[in-house]
Amino acid sequence: MSTGSSDLGRGWSRLQVGRRLVLGVPYLWLCLFFLVPLVIVFGISFSTPKIAMPPIEPLVSYGADRVLQLRLYLSNYTFIAQDSLYVAAFANSLKVAFVSTVLALLLGYPMAYGIARAPRNWRSVLFLLVVLPFFTSFLLRVYAWIGLLSRAGPINTVLLKLGIIHEPLVMLQTDFAVYLGMVYSYLPFMVLPLYSAIEKLDPSLLEAAADLGCRPIKAFFRVTLPLTSEGILAGCLLVFIPSVGEYVIPAVLGGPGTLMIGRVLWEEFFNNRDWPLASAVAVLLLLLLVGFIVVLQRVQAREPASE
Amino acid sequence: MPPYVRIDRVTKRFGSQAAVNDVSLDITKGEIFCLLGASGCGKTTLLRMLAGFETPSTGQIWIDGVDVTHVPPYERPVNMMFQSYALFPHLTVENNVAFGLRQDGLPAGEIRDRVAEMLAMVELKGYERRRPHQLSGGQRQRVALARALVKRPKLLLLDEPLGALDRKLRERTQFELVSIQERLGVTFVIVTHDQEEAMTLATRIGVMSAGEILQVGAPTEVYEYPNSRFVADFIGSVNLFEGRLLDDEPDHVRIECTELGYPIYVDHGISSSPDAKVSVALRPEKISLSRETPAAVPGRQPENIAAGMVTDVAYLGEVSRYLITLDGGRKVRVSQPNLHRHAERIGWDERVWLSWEPSAPVVLTQ
Numbered sequence: 001m002s003t004g005s006s007d008l009g010r011g012w013s014r015l016q017v018g019r020r021l022v023l024g025v026p027y028l029w030l031c032l033f034f035l036v037p038l039v040i041v042f043g044i045s046f047s048t049p050k051i052a053m054p055p056i057e058p059l060v061s062y063g064a065d066r067v068l069q070l071r072l073y074l075s076n077y078t079f080i081a082q083d084s085l086y087v088a089a090f091a092n093s094l095k096v097a098f099v100s101t102v103l104a105l106l107l108g109y110p111m112a113y114g115i116a117r118a119p120r121n122w123r124s125v126l127f128l129l130v131v132l133p134f135f136t137s138f139l140l141r142v143y144a145w146i147g148l149l150s151r152a153g154p155i156n157t158v159l160l161k162l163g164i165i166h167e168p169l170v171m172l173q174t175d176f177a178v179y180l181g182m183v184y185s186y187l188p189f190m191v192l193p194l195y196s197a198i199e200k201l202d203p204s205l206l207e208a209a210a211d212l213g214c215r216p217i218k219a220f221f222r223v224t225l226p227l228t229s230e231g232i233l234a235g236c237l238l239v240f241i242p243s244v245g246e247y248v249i250p251a252v253l254g255g256p257g258t259l260m261i262g263r264v265l266w267e268e269f270f271n272n273r274d275w276p277l278a279s280a281v282a283v284l285l286l287l288l289l290v291g292f293i294v295v296l297q298r299v300q301a302r303e304p305a306s307e
Numbered sequence: 308m309p310p311y312v313r314i315d316r317v318t319k320r321f322g323s324q325a326a327v328n329d330v331s332l333d334i335t336k337g338e339i340f341c342l343l344g345a346s347g348c349g350k351t352t353l354l355r356m357l358a359g360f361e362t363p364s365t366g367q368i369w370i371d372g373v374d375v376t377h378v379p380p381y382e383r384p385v386n387m388m389f390q391s392y393a394l395f396p397h398l399t400v401e402n403n404v405a406f407g408l409r410q411d412g413l414p415a416g417e418i419r420d421r422v423a424e425m426l427a428m429v430e431l432k433g434y435e436r437r438r439p440h441q442l443s444g445g446q447r448q449r450v451a452l453a454r455a456l457v458k459r460p461k462l463l464l465l466d467e468p469l470g471a472l473d474r475k476l477r478e479r480t481q482f483e484l485v486s487i488q489e490r491l492g493v494t495f496v497i498v499t500h501d502q503e504e505a506m507t508l509a510t511r512i513g514v515m516s517a518g519e520i521l522q523v524g525a526p527t528e529v530y531e532y533p534n535s536r537f538v539a540d541f542i543g544s545v546n547l548f549e550g551r552l553l554d555d556e557p558d559h560v561r562i563e564c565t566e567l568g569y570p571i572y573v574d575h576g577i578s579s580s581p582d583a584k585v586s587v588a589l590r591p592e593k594i595s596l597s598r599e600t601p602a603a604v605p606g607r608q609p610e611n612i613a614a615g616m617v618t619d620v621a622y623l624g625e626v627s628r629y630l631i632t633l634d635g636g637r638k639v640r641v642s643q644p645n646l647h648r649h650a651e652r653i654g655w656d657e658r659v660w661l662s663w664e665p666s667a668p669v670v671l672t673q
Contacts, residue, residue: 207360208393210380212407212458222406226397 038286045279046072056275076280086264086281090288093261096175096250097243100182104190104239105232107183112194112231116201130191142181142252149177149253173255181249189238197231198224233300241289261285309372311336311494312357312462317366319352326352328518329366334511339488339495341505344515345541350498353515354464357496358387371461381410386460390467392451394439400426400450401435407458425453428487445476452484456491465497469504481507502542506530514538535673539588546594546639548587555581560670562587566637567613574665579672586671591642593667596629596653601662611668613661615639620655627652631661 047056061069080086115126133141147153149171156168171177201224209219225232247262254260261281269278310333319327327349334340342350355361356368359380367376375383386407394403401422408418426432429449439447448471455463468484469477485508488495499505505512506526513523514537522529522538533539536547548571550562555576562571562585571587579585595601603609618638619630622645629641641661645652653659 202391202393204389204391204393205395207358207380208387208389208395209406210360211358211385211387212454213381213410214406215381218410223395227395 041279041282044275045076045283046074047276047279048073048075049274049276054275055273073276076277077284079277080280080284085259086261089259089261089264090284092259093244093246094288096178096182096260097240097246100179100186100243101190101236101240103179103183104187105236108187108190108194108235109232111187112191112198115191116195116198127195130188130195133188138185139248142185142248145177145181145184145253146172149180172253173258175254175258177253178250178258178260181253182243182246185249186239186243189242190235193234193238194228194231197228197234201227230300233296237293237296241293244289245285310334310369311371312496313367313369314353314357315367315369317353317356317363317368319349319356319361320364325364325518327356327363330518330520332513332520332523334494334496336494337492338510339485339497339508341497341499341509341512342515343499343502343505343512343541346500348515349518350500350515351466354387354466354496354498357462358385358464359383384461385464386455386458386462387464388451388455388466388468390470392439392447392471394447394450394454396439398438399435400431400437400439400442403439403450404454404457407454411458421457422453425457428490429453444471444473445480448472448480452487456487456493459491460493463493463495465495467499467501468497469501470499477504484508506542514541516541531669533588533669533671536586536588536671539669539671544591544640544642546589546591548589548637550585550587552579552581552583552585555579559665561610562670566635567633568635569612570608570610571668572610572665573668573670577670577672583672588669588671589663589667591628591640592626592644594639594641594661594663596631596641596643596659596661598653598657598659600660611663611665613639615659615661617653617655617657617659620653622652629653631659633661 043059044056047059049055050057057071057073059070059072061071063069111130115123115130118126148155150156151168151170151172155171156165159165160168205223205227206216206219209223210216214222245262245265246260247266250258250260250263251266254263265278265281265285268274268281312332312334314330314332314334317327317330318325330349330353342353344350352361356363357370359375359378359382363376367374369375370384375385395406398406404422404425405418408421413421423432426435429452431446431449431453434442434446434450439450442450448468452468465484469480472480481504484495495508497505497508499508509526511523511525512529513520514529515521516537522534524532529538530542533542539545540547548564548566550564550571553561553563553570555578557576559575560573560577562573564571564587573587577585600614601609601612613633615631615633617629618632619628621628624645626642626644629643631639631641633639639661643653
């Protein structure tokens with residue numbers, strides 16, 4: 001082999017090493033800070049609580065009788081399955097997340113459509129307005145709603161002054177406040193993928209539909225909606241998934257009756273110091289969401305991708 | 308025959324800019340009318356007004372005796388074949404073609420029959436279940452044509468129908484389009500910037516520039532009898548000379564042309580004042596080249612000739628194109644058919660004489 005080609009070979013292998021490094025670093029990061037903790041949580045979910053630090057029974061023990069024991073307690077899972085509180089919390093979380101997603105879609109689609117069809121120089125301004133809330137902390141924005149929704153808050157004041165209501169509305173600590181907070185917080189995640197899907201849509205397709213005798217409303221359902229289905233799916237997933245496990249919004253805006261799985265998890269972990277049960281809840285939540293995504297992907301894969 | 312499509316003093320302004328300026332045009336039933344012009348001349352805007360995507364600022368559009376000026380596109384008896392084809396990517400070929408019929412709420416059986424018939428006509432049988440992205444450019448073009456024709460429109464609009472096809476396919480498709488049109492008798496309005504496309508397809512051509520129609524006529528008419536410098540220059544290749552009218556009789560005119568060095572004699576009269584400045588258009592293929600001085604008409608001064616040197620030759624097979632630099636410095640394009648295989652062709656740097664018949668030049672006063 002000539003020196004030239006071996007130089008080339010060396011350069012090539014160096015490129016390969018570089019490529020592995022580029023891919024390896026994020027994988028290492030994810031492995032260390034995502035996969036390992038996940039495995040730990042998974043492990044803890046098969047343990048039982050104990051008054052100690054950490055407050056769990058180790059899974060593996062080596063006794064004086066020289067027996068290496070691996071004990072997996074399934075009691076956390078059976079307990080969750082039997083206790084109606086957890087089942088109800090899961091069901092309610094799914095319901096709240098589902099309703100919030102639908103509301104965000106109904107609100108977000110016209111917004112995204114409006115932005116995508118606005119004059120070009122307006123688009124970036126409108127787009128910026130959608131992402132503007134991200135410049136403030138999520139927590140602060142949720143807390144700000146307390147002020148807005150409270151008995152003496154601006155909404156009640158205005159409605160009272162206008163004579164629409166005669167005594168202040170109770171809005172805080174209700175399901176209404178939770179839905180409001182959810183839709184408000186996650187709306188940008190709905191609008192952004194929808195915007196990019198609608199913007200990509202060729203306007204001449206709508207002209208073609210009109211030309212073939214399709215009224216605008218019908219053209220929306222027969223052309224625009226199916227061709228933006230990927231954006232709809234992406235937006236719904238981005239809203240639904242964090243909504244299911246949401247803790248802050250129900251804790252801050254919801255009442256004592258707002259039963260959501262994120263809150264239950266928090267209480268098990270911090271109030272009851274029952275790490276194993278909290279871990280089991282977390283694992284189940286994860287499985288639920290992963291199962292949900294897998295099903296959706298299957299459904300989408302069945303329809304051939306449209307360009 | 309009364310006009311089938313009547314465009315009556317239509318103007319379309321975008322802001323202060325008039326894209327279409329006071330255009331009137333009559334199109335008869337069953338013809339293939341081509342709007343020809345460079346990009347930005349307003350031809351697409353005019354087509355979009357026929358489709359209903361744009362509303363005229365002033366003026367009216369009539370189709371088959373009905374004023375459709377303010378009728379929305381989904382209620383017009385007009386279909387369009389889009390330049391990008393605008394096929395629905397989420398629908399199969401079959402459903403693309405059926406789309407328009409479904410809007411009319413026709414029974415499923417009739418839709419199936421008509422779609423099948425149309426796909427057979429554009430030779431796309433067997434492609435029913437494909438999606439647009441699984442088709443070649445030529446197949447997509449035919450799906451678009453089938454989708455536009457299946458509704459049996461009174462008027463079919465075609466926006467640069469052959470623009471996206473390669474050369475071989477263009478030539479084939481041109482003739483297919485014409486034969487389909489003849490079979491169905493649908494009136495076609497075609498927009499194109501390609502004069503060759505216009506010449507092959509059209510029964511009549513409307514040459515547009517800057518929002519106005521400059522000339523309407525059959526392909527031979529706009530080619531052989533252009534009415535303005537723009538049309539002469541736009542359609543085909545042409546040599547334009549500036550001259551001064553020497554005499555203007557009913558049966559001939561004589562023009563002094565310093566660029567040529569000899570006067571031009573044209574065998575028809577024009578009505579213009581003597582001494583007027585005129586342009587003369589002379590097509591390259593109407594000029595003959597020879598090595599010998601052409602004989603003058605007995606009893607007259609030499610005219611319709613010029614002398615120069617060959618500066619460039621391009622042998623294209625059926626013809627050869629020459630660029631001749633006249634003694635005055637002016638360059639003239641000439642094309643000669645290659646009639647003989649063994650002829651000693653005129654080559655570079657030869658001194659040649661140019662000559663033409665008195666019927667060849669076109670005198671333009673605009």
